[in-house]
Amino acid sequence: MKLTILKENLKNGLNTVERIVSKSLTLPILNNVLLETIGNFLCLTTTNLEIGIKYWILAKIEKENKTTIPIKPFSNFVSLLPEETISLEIKDKVLNIIGKNYKAQIKCLDPEEFPIIPKFETQNFIEINSVIFCQGLSQVVDFSASSQIRPELSGVYFVFQKDRVYFAATDSFRLAEKTVYYEKSSVFIKGIEEGYSFILPQKTARELIGIFGEKEGKIKIYFSPNQVLFEYILPETAHPQIRLISRLIEGEYPNYQEIIPKKYDTQLILNKNDFLNQIKSASLFSGKTNEVKLKIDRKKQVLEVASQDQEFGEQKSQLFGKINGKETSVSFNFRFLIDGISNITTKDVIFELNGEEGPAVLKPAGDISYIYVVMPIKMS
Amino acid sequence: MKLTILKENLKNGLNTVERIVSKSLTLPILNNVLLETIGNFLCLTTTNLEIGIKYWILAKIEKENKTTIPIKPFSNFVSLLPEETISLEIKDKVLNIIGKNYKAQIKCLDPEEFPIIPKFETQNFIEINSVIFCQGLSQVVDFSASSQIRPELSGVYFVFQKDRVYFAATDSFRLAEKTVYYEKSSVFIKGIEEGYSFILPQKTARELIGIFGEKEGKIKIYFSPNQVLFEYILPETAHPQIRLISRLIEGEYPNYQEIIPKKYDTQLILNKNDFLNQIKSASLFSGKTNEVKLKIDRKKQVLEVASQDQEFGEQKSQLFGKINGKETSVSFNFRFLIDGISNITTKDVIFELNGEEGPAVLKPAGDISYIYVVMPIKMS
Numbered sequence: 001m002k003l004t005i006l007k008e009n010l011k012n013g014l015n016t017v018e019r020i021v022s023k024s025l026t027l028p029i030l031n032n033v034l035l036e037t038i039g040n041f042l043c044l045t046t047t048n049l050e051i052g053i054k055y056w057i058l059a060k061i062e063k064e065n066k067t068t069i070p071i072k073p074f075s076n077f078v079s080l081l082p083e084e085t086i087s088l089e090i091k092d093k094v095l096n097i098i099g100k101n102y103k104a105q106i107k108c109l110d111p112e113e114f115p116i117i118p119k120f121e122t123q124n125f126i127e128i129n130s131v132i133f134c135q136g137l138s139q140v141v142d143f144s145a146s147s148q149i150r151p152e153l154s155g156v157y158f159v160f161q162k163d164r165v166y167f168a169a170t171d172s173f174r175l176a177e178k179t180v181y182y183e184k185s186s187v188f189i190k191g192i193e194e195g196y197s198f199i200l201p202q203k204t205a206r207e208l209i210g211i212f213g214e215k216e217g218k219i220k221i222y223f224s225p226n227q228v229l230f231e232y233i234l235p236e237t238a239h240p241q242i243r244l245i246s247r248l249i250e251g252e253y254p255n256y257q258e259i260i261p262k263k264y265d266t267q268l269i270l271n272k273n274d275f276l277n278q279i280k281s282a283s284l285f286s287g288k289t290n291e292v293k294l295k296i297d298r299k300k301q302v303l304e305v306a307s308q309d310q311e312f313g314e315q316k317s318q319l320f321g322k323i324n325g326k327e328t329s330v331s332f333n334f335r336f337l338i339d340g341i342s343n344i345t346t347k348d349v350i351f352e353l354n355g356e357e358g359p360a361v362l363k364p365a366g367d368i369s370y371i372y373v374v375m376p377i378k379m380s
Numbered sequence: 381m382k383l384t385i386l387k388e389n390l391k392n393g394l395n396t397v398e399r400i401v402s403k404s405l406t407l408p409i410l411n412n413v414l415l416e417t418i419g420n421f422l423c424l425t426t427t428n429l430e431i432g433i434k435y436w437i438l439a440k441i442e443k444e445n446k447t448t449i450p451i452k453p454f455s456n457f458v459s460l461l462p463e464e465t466i467s468l469e470i471k472d473k474v475l476n477i478i479g480k481n482y483k484a485q486i487k488c489l490d491p492e493e494f495p496i497i498p499k500f501e502t503q504n505f506i507e508i509n510s511v512i513f514c515q516g517l518s519q520v521v522d523f524s525a526s527s528q529i530r531p532e533l534s535g536v537y538f539v540f541q542k543d544r545v546y547f548a549a550t551d552s553f554r555l556a557e558k559t560v561y562y563e564k565s566s567v568f569i570k571g572i573e574e575g576y577s578f579i580l581p582q583k584t585a586r587e588l589i590g591i592f593g594e595k596e597g598k599i600k601i602y603f604s605p606n607q608v609l610f611e612y613i614l615p616e617t618a619h620p621q622i623r624l625i626s627r628l629i630e631g632e633y634p635n636y637q638e639i640i641p642k643k644y645d646t647q648l649i650l651n652k653n654d655f656l657n658q659i660k661s662a663s664l665f666s667g668k669t670n671e672v673k674l675k676i677d678r679k680k681q682v683l684e685v686a687s688q689d690q691e692f693g694e695q696k697s698q699l700f701g702k703i704n705g706k707e708t709s710v711s712f713n714f715r716f717l718i719d720g721i722s723n724i725t726t727k728d729v730i731f732e733l734n735g736e737e738g739p740a741v742l743k744p745a746g747d748i749s750y751i752y753v754v755m756p757i758k759m760s
Contacts, residue, residue, distance in 0.1 A: 073664045073692060080661045094693070104665065104695035281460045284453045285484065312453060313474070315484035 001065035001090045007081050013055040014075035017046040034114045036066035052117035054243045067108040120229045125222045128182040134213035136180040139343045144202040145171040152251035155199040174336050174374040199249040261359050264352035266325040272349045276341045278319050282307040283334035285315045290333045298323050330356050331377040340372035381445035381470040387461050393435040394455035397426040414494045416446035432497035434623045447488040500609045505602040508562040514593035516560040519723045524582040525551040532631035535579040554716050554754040579629040641739050644732035646705040652729045656721045658699050662687040663714040665695045670713045678703050710736050711757040720752035
């Protein structure tokens with residue numbers, strides 16, 4: 001292998017693919033990046049056996065070959081180099097990194113030891129705006145279950161329909177669902193009319209947001225029964241720049257639609273930031289139970305939030321809003337309320353209650369694409 | 381106690397005094413803030429028995445009194461309140477915090493249990509620009525010894541002379557000294573001609589930087605044999621806003637001036653950022669020894685830095701500069717070089733060497749107020 005490449009491009013590629021590399025003691029090759037010349041590109045590959053990432057960088061290739069070296073020190077070294085062209089060359093199982101005033105040599109491992117990232121044989125894909133996709137995903141990703149007791153809840157559930165995809169996540173205490181529409185012209189999934197779904201591991205969803213969240217452009221999502229491929233095409237070259245393959249979680253996702261209430265007893269429309277601050281203030285007095293008590297006064301059009309800590313003290317606050325339906329009192333774990341309110345991006349939040357024990361709903365006012373369902377704490 | 385106060389002012393005061401409060405299980409009162417009305421002010425006090433802070437806030441006092449409550453939740457609560465006036469009132473050993481739409485009650489402890497911050501009876505002080513004082517202190521504070529094997533090295537050594545103060549710190553591997561000049565008109569120390577010195581705990585020095593580093597104005601430093609007082613006068617009110625009292629470290633500071641070389645064998649003048657990047661790059665190949673090897677070529681006017689890690693690989697880089705004196709080779713722990721270079725704020729750095737084993741010096745080009753001394757690694 002012999003090539004020259006721009007420092008900035010190599011740095012960006014390494015920063016992207018090293019995201020999924022965590023120090024592996026059992027299989028040290030997983031700490032490595034595979035460097036491979038393909039056509040006019042240097043291709044970087046990393047994997048943690050759950051996720052694999054490939055990243056293509058335009059380079060001036062003089063001799064083709066491939067090799068593998070530890071990614072972290074290589075990436076750190078490249079970051080510190082001046083903004084110039086870098087020469088990479090393999091000689092005697094050593095990668096030579098050469099610039100105007102420096103020369104480094106890194107020992108290579110046999111590239112045959114590097115795990116194979118499976119090829120993806122499917123023409124079924126949908127195309128979606130990458131920023132909108134990642135923004136939507138970020139509104140649900142935190143609510144997957146962190147335990148593995150019910151593995152199917154440990155991921156984000158994707159449901160594709162003809163013109164849209166639903167993301168859903170729940171840890172059985174609360175549930176969030178987001179709807180994102182894709183470009184209608186670009187749906188190439190056989191049998192999409194019947195719907196198509198899979199459960200994506202939470203870690204993969206988080207990496208998608210980190211990698212594609214600030215990349216203007218489109219992502220193609222390719223499906224197969226056990227795996228999914230996310231592909232980002234660089235607009236300038238019309239060549240794939242990034243491919244991320246992930247395993248899927250096996251199992252059947254619960255019919256979460258059943259949990260979303262279709263009606264409400266009481267509806268509040270509140271200023272989002274004021275409501276968030278009110279719950280945060282109340283949380284400081286909630287003690288070990290995390291309980292905040294809500295009392296809805298329809299006549300005064302006021303929400304009263306109270307909390308009490310036997311040792312420390314107590315507080316009460318009022319927030320005015322638009323209130324319809326029955327008066328009621330209901331308690332929540334403040335953390336679940338804060339999580340839901342925080343994910344609402346509109347000025348006002350709609351808060352729908354179903355008595356002391358029924359599920360409550362938080363949603364953005366004037367935006368039907370997001371819903372957050374939370375169960376109250378049963379009154380003792 | 382009954383008073384009204386601006387939320388923003390109370391928040392700023394609490395944020396300042398809570399800095400030194402760490403969760404104490406043995407003496408829970410140390411988690412508290414003492415609230416006290418003094419004239420037209422609410423005075424906040426905290427202490428960790430090493431440091432005590434008082435913070436005065438203008439308030440509308442209706443009834444005088446004092447009390448003490450846990451600071452962290454109180455401070456968090458105040459931060460979340462709207463930007464308005466807050467009423468504070470003690471009733472039945474409970475502090476009532478009242479605003480337009482909220483009311484909180486926090487249980488008070490007996491203020492007599494709060495540790496007494498000793499009064500400071502001295503007229504001896506110097507006055508210094510707070511920002512310049514903190515910037516200077518921050519250039520040495522990290523080099524105090526973190527262990528307590530030699531307690532006198534665990535602090536920053538202050539030496540006051542007629543027109544200036546020296547800050548010195550060393551952990552016996554390296555040493556830094558900074559000189560800061562004060563306003564000549566405002567020195568009121570008896571016997572200052574003979575010099576006056578003390579050793580300030582590293583933690584206090586760090587808190588000073590955090591508290592006063594961004595406050596435009598002047599600090600007065602008052603001395604006594606075992607304690608020191610730092611006072612910040614609010615320009616608008618001409619009243620002290622903050623007083624910080626700290627214990628001093630007992631013991632005799634070593635005669636560190638002896639360690640600073642008075643001459644050099646080799647002198648380099650290098651671009652600071654390039655030199656820093658060069659050492660950082662080399663560090664990635666330095667392995668467990670942290671060793672980077674420097675070779676000075678006077679004819680080519682070049683500094684060559686080499687490093688080697690048996691498992692990972694090796695590197696060499698060149699940096700051109702102005703070089704005088706003898707050619708030499710010398711090894712350093714890269715961390716000590718990086719720490720020294722990082723604290724130099726000028727474009728160029730002067731690097732003076734004294735052979736393979738003599739102490740080396742780093743200093744800013746064109747600024748005689750800072751010096752950093754570091755010992756080489758002995759060649760094996």
